[in-house]
Amino acid sequence: MMRRLLFGFILAVMAVSAVAQMLMQPSAESDELFAAGVDLYNAGKYREAIPLFAKSDSLDKAQLDSTSNRRDYSSMWLASCYYKLGDTLTAADIDANYYRFAPVDRRLTVKSDSLLQIGMEYFNQGDYAKAAEYLTKCAEIEKSVLGESHIFYGNSLNFITLCYYYLGNSNSAILFGKKGLTIYEKVLGKEHPNYATSLSNLAGYNSDIGNYAEAIRLGTEALQIQEKVLGKEHPDYVMSLANLAIINAEISNSDATRYCVEATEALSGIVKRTFADLTARERNLFWDKYKAWFERTIHLIAYDMPSDSLAENGYNGALLAKGLLLNSEVELSTLLKESGDEEVAGIYNDLKNLRLQINKLYEMPVAERPLDADSLERVAQGLERQLVQRSKAYGDYTANLVIDWRQVRQKLGDSDMAVEFVSFPMRNDSVMYAAYCLRKGMALPKMVPLFEERQLTSMDKRLYLSSPMLYNLIWKPLEKEMKGVTTVYFAPSGELYNLPIENLPIDGSTYNSDLRSYRRLSSTRQLALRRDGVEVEKAAVYGGLKYDTDTVTLANDSHKYRTAEPVQWSSRAVADSLNLRDGVYELPATKIEAEDIDKALETARIDTKLYTDTIGTEASFKALSGSEVNALHIATHGFYWTEREATQLDGLAFLNTDMPTVVQE
Structure with missing residues (x-):
């Protein structure tokens, strides 16, 4: 249930989907079954109520959008029926979070659920003030209808807490966070992941207002609970480590070093373990959760608190983070190519061609696309999923991602x-x-x-x-x-x-x-990762390119490099900024360089293709994909300015020289 899932850690954005059907309600048939089931449940006839709640739940799942918080009430009651009958395993399988609690009659929460959905939609849009307004109204109704100690009310208070945090009002966030924490302690107990998460968030809010001693106390308590309940490899535990490192670093506390190093090692392990099962899109989404730690936080802490340990930690983090997504693609591709499996090769080529189709579609206006890009994306995801699973038979492509x-x-x-x-x-x-x-x-x-x-x-x-x-x-x-x-x-x-x-x-x-x-x-x-003795067998060299090539030439050139796809080339204006200024359109010296390198490679008996003038286009470059070129040289001398920067300079005056030969070459 969307409303039942608690938010993550400090600075984490709640993963709540946009609400496409936010105000949809269960069908009349589902309502009748639900009402009859509630009557039987309240009469202690749990076994008789089970088929009614099961049918109601089936209808709700089929008819309501997956983001609707009206969708899971029947499953809550169904789980509670099994729990009352002593079948805890079945109950937990149906609703692991709430089978032990008294189920909520959805007829009492129609208004509050609608307010919650609207509030969460505003939250997703970044309008935290509006979100807080609707969520507060929701919480007031829940407090009145369900009681001030109910878990729903506690969850809403914590959503409000996040709104105030993102509004920069940490004092109000602490106020509402404490109320939510009290409810969690009473209903869930202290040794519960949600209670620990609330503690960790409260630690962050206290840190924001400079109350570091309290922040460290709360964060440490959260960490201890998570270690006991979840284990040291769980992402929540690791993020609490990271949060404690940040808080301690704010006051230059030496504990920051220990927490920082432990968090980096653990997060690196999570990345390596998780990437092995993800497609490219999933890897992107996953990395978004953790990249700030590797790209910013560890370097800031190492800068603020200079030490050998933090320098070592920062360098290891940089080795992982730089080009991680591209590196994972390359490693997987290399593993699959070296597998020798013809079926895998076929799937890989199908995926490559499909990606080219999709890219062509995205280059066209939506109204002119002959195929649905979203449908092709789903097919591509399926093919990539097959490759990811098949790759495990030939080795671990993530082995080279974490370099020490x-x-x-x-x-x-x-x-x-x-x-x-x-x-x-x-x-x-x-x-x-x-x-x-x-x-x-x-x-x-x-x-x-x-x-x-x-x-x-x-x-x-x-x-x-x-x-x-x-x-x-x-x-x-x-x-x-x-x-x-x-x-x-x-x-x-x-x-x-x-x-x-x-x-x-x-x-x-x-x-x-x-x-x-x-x-x-x-x-x-x-x-x-450098392999000693690796020989170059096939090379491509670019130089002396025509940057002002007209679109007709580009369109004609693209037909030379066609791939297996039904999408026709759509000629469109070239927006390269070099065409928008009266400046350098080509770099003659790069052609000389490229030709010299081409001759040298040919002398060494290396299969080389030279791309110059109008031959060296974007289409020719894309066509290199899958051609087994293992050496690529692109001659690109000079600077590249934006239009704004270029207008501030007098032609080629940035070279600050009166020698025309230097300018030309």
């Missing part, structure tokens, strides 16, 4: 250094950049704070290639760590993805690339 920093260190040479850049929001609305550094001889990774993003974005972009300002911001703080280093393997973050940080001026005549080699990676985890 020691595995990276093992692959480093004496003069190598790994640098994992991270960027994370601070409490003052600023974004901080830092680097996790690792060398072969280091006992542990080291976190080096670098700069705030506003220092970078406020810099005159015309000075990027003519001044050491950018180098001083990014690399100079790492000079001590880079002493004796000849090769730096680095993975950028945030704005650093858009900057040529491997080739920055140090002074008037020296660039950082003159001093050592810099190799850009998506994540330094790639070092741990």
Whole structure:
């Protein structure tokens, strides 16, 4: 029952679906069966009431939307009948949460249920003030009709609590949260997951108003209950660990380190275990729950409380988080391709072609789509589910998702250094950049704070290639760590993805690339997974592309790379911003580079395809999927500005040079 499910943990958004049929009521036939069943139940005739509630429940499940909170009353009464007859197992199977409680007559809660549904709809829309208004009215009716100690009333109070929390009114959240907690203690008892969840949320609200001692007390009590009732691997227990780490870090309490490290290790385990059974879409939704911990929180704590343990923890978290969703796709794809199973290969190719169909459909206006994209999505989900299950016969594709920093260190040479850049929001609305550094001889990774993003974005972009300002911001703080280093393997973050940080001026005549080699990676985890002796067999090289290619040429080109799909190409305007400005339309030097690389690869007898001019299009790039290309080079020199940025610059003045040959090349 939607209303019976309690919210999750601190900062967690309630997973309540949009209410499509919020005010639908059970049918007249169901109501008659329900009423007759209630009469028999109240007369102690539980066995006679069972078939009536079973039929009513069957009708409700068939006729009411799954989000309707009018849908599960009959199952509550049905479970209670079995419980009264001593069949606890059947009762728990029907309604595990409420079979022990006195069931609620749905005829008394028509108005309150409607108010609850409306309130939850406002909650989903982010209108927490309106949500609180309707939920408060709902709670008042429940208190009057069901009593001030009823579980429904307690649940509504906790929903109201969340509304006030999201409105920034932590004091009111604490007030309503305490009332809800009192009801849970009385009805459920202290050793119950919902009671522990309420404690954990109250800890968060107290932390928000600076009442850290109380927050730690409540959070610790919640953690102890969850460990006893749920176990240390349960997500609720792990999130309570994370919450305690955050609260303790607010006051620089050393306990934050222990909680932070334990939470990261446990959450990494949950990700690895859970991903193995999920499709790509499910992995996306699952990762949304936990990514803030790996992408922000652990780095913020490591920055606030510098220590070897937290630097180690932060680096491990970054190794997991960067490119996790893409990495999981690649690992699964590799495992399936190496299986040698022709049936699996057939399913994989069917899925790949179906995804191409779906992508083409999404590129077209809804009214012009010849097929229903949602229906194809469901078919694709089914195929992917088959592949996920079949993959288990050939190995664990999640084995390489959780990489430890020691595995990276093992692959480093004496003069190598790994640098994992991270960027994370601070409490003052600023974004901080830092680097996790690792060398072969280091006992542990080291976190080096670098700069705030506003220092970078406020810099005159015309000075990027003519001044050491950018180098001083990014690399100079790492000079001590880079002493004796000849090769730096680095993975950028945030704005650093858009900057040529491997080739920055140090002074008037020296660039950082003159001093050592810099190799850009998506994540330094790639070092741990590097296979020694892997040979390139097939390559694709792009360079000298025509950025202002007309749409007719693009449409014609797309037909060269058709896939098995019924959707016809729909010619549409190209919105690339390079077409919207009077600037550089092509980069001639990239064609020279691409041709030189193509010749070198051919000399090495590597099967190579060169894409230049109008041949190197988006369609040609997409067609590489499944072609077994294991080396790809795209020559892309220069900067890319948004229209707003471009209008603020005078043509190519950002290069700050009078040498036309430099501009041309």
